[in-house]
Amino acid sequence: MILVTGGAGFIGANFVLSWLRASDAEEVINLDKLTYAGNLANLSALQNDPRHIFIHGDIGDKDLVSKLLSDYHPRAIVNFAAESHVDRSIHGPAEFIQTNIVGTFNLLECARGYWAGLQRVDKERFRFHHISTDEVYGSLASSDPAFKETNSYGPNSPYSASKAASDHLVRAWFHTYGFPVVTTNCSNNYGPYHFPEKLIPLVILNALNGKPLPVYGDGQQIRDWLYVGDHCSAIREVLAKGILGETYNIGGWNEKANLEVVNIICQILDELRPRADGKPYADQITFVKDRPGHDRRYAIDASKIEKDLGWRPQETFDTGIRKTIQWYLDNPDWVQAVVTGSYRDWLEKQYLN
Numbered sequence: 001m002i003l004v005t006g007g008a009g010f011i012g013a014n015f016v017l018s019w020l021r022a023s024d025a026e027e028v029i030n031l032d033k034l035t036y037a038g039n040l041a042n043l044s045a046l047q048n049d050p051r052h053i054f055i056h057g058d059i060g061d062k063d064l065v066s067k068l069l070s071d072y073h074p075r076a077i078v079n080f081a082a083e084s085h086v087d088r089s090i091h092g093p094a095e096f097i098q099t100n101i102v103g104t105f106n107l108l109e110c111a112r113g114y115w116a117g118l119q120r121v122d123k124e125r126f127r128f129h130h131i132s133t134d135e136v137y138g139s140l141a142s143s144d145p146a147f148k149e150t151n152s153y154g155p156n157s158p159y160s161a162s163k164a165a166s167d168h169l170v171r172a173w174f175h176t177y178g179f180p181v182v183t184t185n186c187s188n189n190y191g192p193y194h195f196p197e198k199l200i201p202l203v204i205l206n207a208l209n210g211k212p213l214p215v216y217g218d219g220q221q222i223r224d225w226l227y228v229g230d231h232c233s234a235i236r237e238v239l240a241k242g243i244l245g246e247t248y249n250i251g252g253w254n255e256k257a258n259l260e261v262v263n264i265i266c267q268i269l270d271e272l273r274p275r276a277d278g279k280p281y282a283d284q285i286t287f288v289k290d291r292p293g294h295d296r297r298y299a300i301d302a303s304k305i306e307k308d309l310g311w312r313p314q315e316t317f318d319t320g321i322r323k324t325i326q327w328y329l330d331n332p333d334w335v336q337a338v339v340t341g342s343y344r345d346w347l348e349k350q351y352l353n
């Protein structure tokens with residue numbers, strides 16, 4: 001089996017669901033603290049699936065992590081668990097330091113102890129796959145080439161600094177202890193189960209609810225966007241075939257300015273769910289104060305993973321964003337539970353008791 005951390009969040013849940021879709025998939029132990037970003041409703045399709053074992057807990061809990069490793073004997077760990085929202089990291093960085101840095105350190109140490117005690121064959125096939133972000137590389141000027149794995153790190157937000165620190169720990173555990181790691185640095189994801197504090201789901205839901213669509217600053221900041229299903233397939237590929245100690249950049253070859261993304265969402269909604277008054281959703285766009293220290297541009301050069309492992313994204317931005325918008329239109333119960341916060345009551349009723 002494999003141990004996934006943070007598997008009730010956006011990308012982790014998509015990964016667990018897609019992993020278990022394969023009929024011969026190994027079982028998954030899913031360790032998640034269920035912060036505001038963790039939502040068991042994301043995993044409701046697995047309620048009666050014995051291949052999914054959910055454990056409520058913290059990657060920073062040494063006793064729990066060590067016990068899970070010795071009880072379940074996973075052959076790999078995929079570490080998604082993190083605080084992930086830049087704006088929250090600006091308002092309150094402490095949790096980011098705790099989970100992203102101290103938590104990853106604890107996970108590495110527990111895993112290293114476990115790995116050291118494995119028999120030769122198990123030891124050789126063990127993998128620690130650390131999930132990271134392109135934000136660790138810092139901000140690009142418009143004429144700069146896209147981030148390569150060899151770029152130096154230059155994180156600018158408390159979030160990206162905490163992820164950069166965790167990447168450095170993972171790297172050091174490989175070089176110092178020979179601990180078998182791979183790291184992937186991915187661009188901005190979007191797709192089903194995305195918590196509506198991030199740009200794309202926020203814009204979809206605010207548009208449908210007649211609320212303003214907040215665009216920070218001039219809206220000309222550029223991100224590379226990758227459909228979450230493509231990120232999950234890249235992770236499976238790296239987990240299966242990645243070279244130990246290597247890092248792989250993952251991206252969608254889809255650089256877009258934020259304002260363009262917001263306008264595309266508005267146009268698709270105009271088509272799929274026109275406003276009752278017949279006006280365009282773009283009328284709701286509102287320019288607001290910029291994020292402090294806002295990185296201007298991220299771009300990923302994903303040629304290494306393509307050349308070495310044969311991975312390329314399947315979705316274009318057009319196909320991926322349509323699927324995403326349709327998913328939000330088709331899942332009003334999920335949306336309602338998240339927007340009202342009742343997903344947390346559900347969790348207490350259904351799980352914690």
Ligand code: NAD
Nearest residue numbers: 006008009010011033034035037038058059081082084189
């Ligand atoms: P998310 O915020 O949606 O989910 C994070 C999950 O981790 C939640 O389920 C939360 O409950 C859990 N968690 C938080 N602290 C924990 C702890 N101490 N112990 C155990 N579980 C804990 O995040 P996401 O968008 O799914 O991102 C997942 C990973 O991918 C993160 O490491 C993030 O840095 C990385 N990443 C995200 C993006 C993106 O666009 N969202 C892009 C590149 C990389």
Ligand code: TYD
Nearest residue numbers: 086188197198199200214215216221223258
């Ligand atoms: P976000 O989804 O928070 O991801 P990240 O900051 O990790 O890239 O934001 C994506 C981009 O959209 C980023 O440049 C900030 C911008 N943004 C807005 O303009 N308005 C918003 O309301 C939000 C949440 C983000």
